[in-house]
Amino acid sequence: MSGGGRLKVGRYELGRTLGEGTFAKVKFARNVELGENVAIKIIDKDKILRHEMIGQIKREISTMKLIKHPNVIQMYEVMASKTKIYIVLEFVTGGELFDRIARHGKMKEDEARKYFQQLIDAVDYCHSRGVFHRDLKPENLLLDSSGVLKVSDFGLSALPQQVREDGLLHTTCGTPNYVAPEVINNKGYDGAKADLWSCGVILFVLMAGYLPFEESNLMTLYKKITKADFTLPSWFSSSAKKLIKRILDPNPSTRITIPEVIENEWFRKGYKPASFESSDDTNLDDVHAIFDESGEPENLVVETREERPMIMNAFQLISTSQGLNLSTLFEKEMGIVKRETRFTSKCPANEIIAKIEEAAMPLGFNVKKDKYKMKLHGSKSGRKGHLSIATEVFEVAPSLCMVELRKSGGDTLEFHKFYKNISTGLKDIVWKSGGEAEGTSGS
Known part of the structure; x- marks a missing residue:
């Protein structure tokens, strides 16, 4: 590279x-x-x-x-x-499951069941190791190039040491729409049962294309979750409806358990449990060693930096696309923008940076530039604080740049609106071919 x-x-x-x-x-x-x-x-x-x-x-x-x-x-x-x-x-390389839903909408029941089976397999294994995820949502579910689901981001997970004498966890965390009622009520909760609730919300989203609990007012949202106040779409099969109702039971003591889910008739259709070798000799010495300030200097890695304009070569370029399909970099569809988007331009990098700055300033953004990188910070606070956008220009070929705009703070919907607004000011620099702007790929 x-x-x-x-x-x-x-x-x-x-x-x-x-x-x-x-x-x-x-x-x-x-x-x-x-x-x-x-x-x-x-x-x-x-x-x-x-x-x-x-x-x-x-x-x-x-x-x-x-x-x-x-x-x-x-x-x-x-x-x-x-x-x-x-x-x-x-x-x-397959992106987030969230993107799969954002692009294509609700899934057919058989496809949703396949992902749900993989999710339950992973979560059940985590629980068997005494690990609770506590922030399960489509954004934390990634897909590999073969479409196999991978659970990520254990930043909010809990190990057994955090369970108090009452056998319950007491840290309120997670993403509101996916959080179990007992977590919100702050009276202690069973991590396994709370994770299963989140899995139930995910299954609903996969099959419906929208959330079972969604309100702009947080208190109204919490009330709906606490009462399990949701409506099952008519296109769900009766057996899927029954299972989701049993998972989204607001009472954790009567809620179905993961072993019961695995034995459920709807769940078992086409079910193939994951095959793998498990190891019980995990050594955590290096985990403690990296926080040991008295450690030997030779055990520390060395950082080196070269200051040159960033050139994006083939393997990096592939990493920006869904799977290994480069066509997603040059989609003509402008409507799909999530937490990041990209476009290509034949203009010089410094001209692109200047044009983005010129377009962002009237929209109320403060701009900080660092060579071919730029941070845009919204002056007004939105639904989730100030909208912040990281921008970087990469050189793909001598006469072609790829520009990435990525939400680094704030609300995704507000980022979507921002991109729609700024697109007008950028139309002159977006690469045109055959009279049409080529360029965004939503992620």
């Missing part, structure tokens, strides 16, 4: 950012020794120290080491530099 501003960590060359949050970002990377593509989660040590999050990060890494299942993202290794922690993860 060639590129400026490129970071190399140990034997890995880092590429484009795949996602980012408050305390971490995930980058595409390549193991230069083996030629393998991976994803690396990069966590800032200072931030987690300031926010007293060492326990949570240790928990996340410990969880990933404990879980080895074909439907769960695999963690390969953990490294640390003086300032950062690097978690090397399996890289999958």
Whole structure:
């Protein structure tokens, strides 16, 4: 990989950012020794120290080491530099299950059942290892190039040590629309039963194409969830309706359990349990070692950086598309924009940056530029705080650039509206072919 501003960590060359949050970002990377593509989660040590999050990060890494299942993202290794922690993860190219629903809408019952079976398999295995995910939703369910489901993001998971004497968990977390009533009520909850509720919401979304509980007012949403106030669509089969009602039972003591779900007639249709070898000799010494400030300097990885304009080569370009299908980079369909979007341009990179800045300023965005990267920060607070957008220009060929706009903070719907508004000001720089603008691919 060639590129400026490129970071190399140990034997890995880092590429484009795949996602980012408050305390971490995930980058595409390549193991230069083996030629393998991976994803690396990069966590800032200072931030987690300031926010007293060492326990949570240790928990996340410990969880990933404990879980080895074909439907769960695999963690390969953990490294640390003086300032950062690097978690090397399996890289999958099929995108999020969320995107599959956003693009194509509701699934046929047989397809939804296939994904639900894989999800239940993974969650059941996690629970058998004493691990509860606590933030299950389509955005945390990835697909590999063969369409196999992979559960990701254990940042909110809980290990047995967090269970109190009453046998219950007490941390309220997760995404409101998918959270079980007992988590909201804050009286302690069974992690396995709360995870199953989220699985039930996911199954509903797969088959309906929309959420069972959705309200703009949070209190109204919580009331609906607490009462399990939802309506099953008419196109659901009667056996699917019965199962979803038993999963979305607001009373955890009468809610169906995962072993009962696995024995359910609707669930078992075409069911093939995952086949894999499980290991019980997981060593967590390296998890503790990366937080040990008295550790030997030679155990730390070395970071090196080269300052040159970023060039996106073939393997990076492939990583931006769904599966290995490059056509999604050049779709003519402008309507689908989720948390990130891209377009191609034949204009010089500095001209593209200037044009985006010019188009964003009247929309009330503050702009911070750093060479071929730019951060746009909304001056007004929206539904989920201020909308923030990370923009980067990559050179794909000497006369062709690819521009990526990615939501790094705020509400996805507001990002969608922002892109629609800014598109008008960018129409002159988007690559045109045959008189039509070629260009966005929603992700």
